[in-house]
Amino acid sequence: MANELQVAFKEIAEMRALPREVVLEALQSALVSAYRRDSGASSAQAVEARIDPATGQASIYVEKEVTDDVISPTTEVVLDHAREFNPQAEIGDMVMVQVDHTTKQFGRIAAQTAKQVILQKIREAERKSLYDEYITRQGDLITGTVQSMNSSMVTLSLGRAEAILPRAQQIPGERYRPHDKVRVYLLEVKPSTRGPQIIVSRSHRNMLRRLLEYEVPEIYNGQVEIKSIAREAGYRSKVAVAALQEGIDPVGACVGMRGIRIQNIVKELNDEKIDVIEWNPSPEAFISKALSPARVTGVYLEDDIHQGRTAVVLVPEDQLSLAIGREGQNARLAAKLTGWRIDIKSVTETVEGALENLDLPPLDSLAIRHAKLIEEVRAIMAKKSQNLTVMQEEYNRLSEFANVVERRLLQEREEARQEELEQIAAVRSTLPQELFSLPLSALELGEALTEALEPLENVGMVMLTMLIDEERLQALVGDIDGDALGAVQDSLDYIMEADLGALEEEFTVEEEVEEPQPEDVVETLEVADVEEVEEEPVAEVVEPSPAAELDEAVAEEEEDEDVLVAAFGGIPINEPEPEVVPEPELEPEMSEPKADAPASEAEFEQMLADFDYEDGDELYESGEARARKKGKNKRRQLIYDEESGEVVSKRRRKSSRKRNEWDDFGS
Incomplete structure (x- = not known):
């Protein structure tokens, strides 16, 4: 019959759905913790627990030192007993020795410790197992059961885990009820202390992609490819598909x-x-199909350097609202699907505008080349203005004229764009090429301005835009407070006067330097702090003179600062650490060195009379007078220096609060 440990081992592995190795490791860690708690073993002493998976028998091994005479049985073992576990053991070696200790000998506290360790290890293993399981399914469809709901999210039960369906990822207008089965797209899996945080979605466009893969075998097998998807969840979606095998209709x-x-x-x-649309390599045909169910008369593509790729689409007047869609939805989805900015115009609108501007360039050239067509168009438009019936052939003639007009306007824009490109190339050739390799940070304009100029990519493009299209530059920096354009101009002027080669080398080196990781920064700071503390000179403490008159408020403030500094490990909080100034040597400055002292008191009095006094100097007085004035905080004091034979002045250092000594000398 299996022992209790083996039964518990199997039960935990089956109930938690964990591998046997994980549960075995948790039980071994629990036995080690229980033994340490029961025997009081030190954390420095190595302890191992081994469990036989077949029998469930547990053994505990403790590291002990091999000695001749055992004083402490918990840390020492005799040589004969040590060689039972390590035949090559010698005196002084550390050997792992099995102890006669079973799980039944553990006390209540040790058993409680083992229980806590087992639960903690198993919970950690279960969280890791759940994370590993769902991280591999990220980007796939899963089915969950609605567990709870609130205004911000819906909680789904996935069995052993829970998923969150945020409000932003829900389909608008969809209602959820408890215990409903819901198919969702696994958007993201984040690790956390309480297990993996699983975020799902029903509005993501890839959910439609996965549903198509499940429902259409040709997509799953690779015979049909999904080129692009544009989706507004809950309302409408467009899918462009293409056949990768001949003879298959993708739609x-x-x-x-x-x-x-x-x-x-x-x-x-x-x-x-x-809407399922067949993808076409021709942009004109693809855009025309993307606007379905509307019929398109013509598509004219324009790749503008400022506005990007734009497609002008002509549709019949009765198809205009259908092409635009409700609140512009159809046109918006078509633009997302194709990647082109779509400008939809009706044929009638284009014809009316062209007839009004036939006398102006560039449409004036059409009056001679298409005179007959223009006369027919005028007649059709007059008939239409009188609310008379217009035949389909007449609408076709209007469409033909509208296409002629749009082609002419597109040709004019292409010519203007080509001239602009030539102008840009000419101006760019006059600029130093090093400017186009300098990053925007070289301008040193601050974070806000640099972020606003990011579309221009480098300093050279900023300079080029300033010279050619100052209005675009003003539009980019218009939201910045102050004279942003003037600041850009000043920075460009400074760059032009600087050494471009040195700037290029400097900012290239700065970009190549890899920023240290946060852990490395912390470690470097810790080492630097330790070295700084070790090298810091220790200042000699000088006892204050009893005659010093200290301000009590200042003294209390300094004591509070000392307490705060001590609490932060001796590091000053608000001010830098004061430098330790060594005591100056008492070497008086002599106006004229004299070899001998004055011979008489008259000569000494004459020396005092000849001395150059300053405000605050104190005349030499007798011993009693000096005793009466002892402790007064005079700025200077005149004394006679016997070594030099001079009358010198001693000056009090004002900045010192810890001593009341005369330390500076002057004659």
Whole structure:
């Protein structure tokens, strides 16, 4: 019959769904902690616990020193007994020796310690196991049960774990009820102290991608590829698909027979409308299909250096609202799907504007080349203004003229753009090429201005934009307080006067230097602090004179500062550490060195009369007079120096609060 430890081992492994090795390691750690608590073993003494998986028998091994005479049985062992576990053991060696200690001998406190260790280790292993399980499923679909709801999120039960469905990731208008089964997209898995934090979504566009992979075998097998997805969750989505194998209709494969495949996805997404579009390598054809169900008359592409890629789309007048969609939704999704900025215009609007500007360039050239077409268009527009019926052939003629007008306008814009590019190239050739390798940080404009100039990428582009298109530069920095444009101009002037080669080398080196990790910074600071403390000279403490008159308020303030400094490990809090100034040697400055002392008192009095007094000097007085004035805080005092034979002045150091001594001398 299996022992109790083996039964508990199997029960924990099955209940927690953990590997046997993890549970075994937790039990061994618990036995070590219990033995240390029961026997009082030091943390410096190595203790190991070994469990036989087959029998469940536990053994405890303790590190002991091999000696001839055992004084402390818990840390020492005789040579004969040590060689039973290590035949090569010698006197003085450290040997792991099995102790006669079983789990039944543990006291109540030791058993409680073992229980806590086991629970802690198992919880940690369970959290790690859950994290490893769901991190591999990130980006996949999972099914959860609604557990609770509030205004900010929905909590889903995934079995052993819980997931969070934030409000921003929910489908608008969708309602959730407790115990409902919900299919969600696993968006992110974050480790935390309470287990993995699992964030799921139902509004992410990749959820539609995964649903298509599950419902359409051709996509899962790689015969049909999803090129791009544009989605507004709960309302409408557009999917562009392309066939990778000949003979396969990508749109038909996604829709399915009688629309059964796409209808399953629509039901899953709360009746969200899904448009499946065949991808086309031609941007014109792709944009035309992306605006379906609207019919498109013409598409004109323009890659502007300022506004980016723009597509002008002409549609019939009755298709304008359909192409734009409710609140611009159709046009917005088409722009996301294709990656082009789409400008939708009706044919009638284009024709009316062209007829009004036929006398102005660039449309004036059309009056001669397309005179007959223009006459027909004028007649059709007059007929339309009278609310008469316009035939389809006449609408086709209007579309033809609108296409001619848009092509001419596009040609004019292309010519203007080519001239601008030539101008930019000419101006750029006059600038030093080193400017285009300097980062924006070289301008030293501050964080806000540098962030605003990020679209220009480098100093050279900032200089080029300043010279060619100052309005664009003003638009970039317009939200910055103050004269931002003037600051940019000043920085550019400074850069032009500086050594560009040195600047390029300096900022290139700064970018290549790898910033230290936070742990490295902390470690470096700790080492620096230790070295600074070790090298700091110890100042000699001087006892204050009893005659010194100290301000009590200042003394109390200094005591509070000393307490705070001591609490922070001797590091000053608000002011730098004062330098320790060594005591100056008492070497009087002599006006004229004299070899001998004055011979008589008359000569000494004459010396006092000839001395150059200053405000605050004290005349030489007798011993009684000096005793009466002892302790007064005079600024200077005149005394006779016997060694030099001079009358010297002793000056009190004002900055010292700890001593009341005369330390500076002057004659």
